[in-house]
Amino acid sequence: xxxxxxxxxxxxxxxxxxxxxxxxxxxxxxxxxxxxxxxxxxxxxxxxxxxxxxxxxxxxxxxxxxxxxxxxxxxxxxxxxxxxxxxxxxxxxxxxxxxxxxxxxxxxxxxxxxxxxxxxxxxxxxxxxxxxxxxxxxx
Amino acid sequence: xxxxxxxxxxxxxxxxxxxxxxxxxxxxxxxxxxxxxxxxxxxxxxxxxxxxxxxxxxxxxxxxxxxxxxxxxxxxxxxxxxxxxxxxxxxxxxxxxxxxxxxxxxxxxxxxxxxxxxxxxxxxxxxxxxxxxxxxxxx
Numbered sequence: 001x002x003x004x005x006x007x008x009x010x011x012x013x014x015x016x017x018x019x020x021x022x023x024x025x026x027x028x029x030x031x032x033x034x035x036x037x038x039x040x041x042x043x044x045x046x047x048x049x050x051x052x053x054x055x056x057x058x059x060x061x062x063x064x065x066x067x068x069x070x071x072x073x074x075x076x077x078x079x080x081x082x083x084x085x086x087x088x089x090x091x092x093x094x095x096x097x098x099x100x101x102x103x104x105x106x107x108x109x110x111x112x113x114x115x116x117x118x119x120x121x122x123x124x125x126x127x128x129x130x131x132x133x134x135x136x137x138x139x
Numbered sequence: 140x141x142x143x144x145x146x147x148x149x150x151x152x153x154x155x156x157x158x159x160x161x162x163x164x165x166x167x168x169x170x171x172x173x174x175x176x177x178x179x180x181x182x183x184x185x186x187x188x189x190x191x192x193x194x195x196x197x198x199x200x201x202x203x204x205x206x207x208x209x210x211x212x213x214x215x216x217x218x219x220x221x222x223x224x225x226x227x228x229x230x231x232x233x234x235x236x237x238x239x240x241x242x243x244x245x246x247x248x249x250x251x252x253x254x255x256x257x258x259x260x261x262x263x264x265x266x267x268x269x270x271x272x273x274x275x276x277x278x
Binding site for chain 2: 018019021022023024025026028029030031032033034035064066067068070072074079081083
């Protein structure tokens with residue numbers, strides 16, 4: 001598969017995904033996987049999530065930012081794995097960029113609630129599986 | 140949540156899952172995630188998969204067996220992460236244990252096809268997320 005076509009297929013898969021999975025480096029060298037809502041992406045380059053500040057993911061990425069984000073279609077036999085680094089952010093610009101109306105339900109103190117943390121993932125390479133083709137590209 | 144109840148909920152989630160995700164340690168310290176068909180489990184203790192011998196997963200678990208297996212229900216907000224070790228096996232007993240009728244479609248040389256590899260995952264601990272409860276247990 002050519003890179004341009006792979007990016008197009010990957011973006012289409014993200015668009016129709018309700019959830020995605022994040023892979024992080026957990027305790028004692030074991031990888032961890034967790035499902036998150038597919039929240040916000042800028043192309044394949046940058047993926048944004050929100051989480052509670054005390055969550056295990058925040059501690060993990062503060063210790064080791066190497067991570068992956070995975071989208072898949074279990075009926076269409078398609079999968080997209082983005083490999084890169086994840087940061088936990090609380091700066092005002094990131095908070096405001098990702099905030100959505102109604103979030104007060106989760107973070108009662110609003111956009112500056114200390115319990116509100118933004119996860120920013122930056123892709124370095126990606127692998128796409130579609131049909132019988134499996135291709136990896138640098139981004 | 141009590142351990143007995145967590146095991147029961149976890150087994151029910153596995154039973155209704157068409158696919159699951161495996162987390163492995165990939166190149167250069169990055170975690171990798173991949174979807175696989177939910178194939179065969181013995182309680183929460185041992186999970187079996189099949190794969191092609193040349194697959195990346197086989198090389199990864201031969202190098203570092205630390206892994207996780209993750210099941211989730213994106214509508215029910217439930218998730219089960221099993222953390223443990225994975226082995227790639229080609230011994231006759233494992234091959235025969237996991238073989239199913241019709242597999243000749245994938246492995247034309249049958250149960251002894253060198254392209255057929257069995258992945259055996261053995262759980263050490265598990266985390267279950269259900270409703271607003273998040274609990275981890277040794278198995």
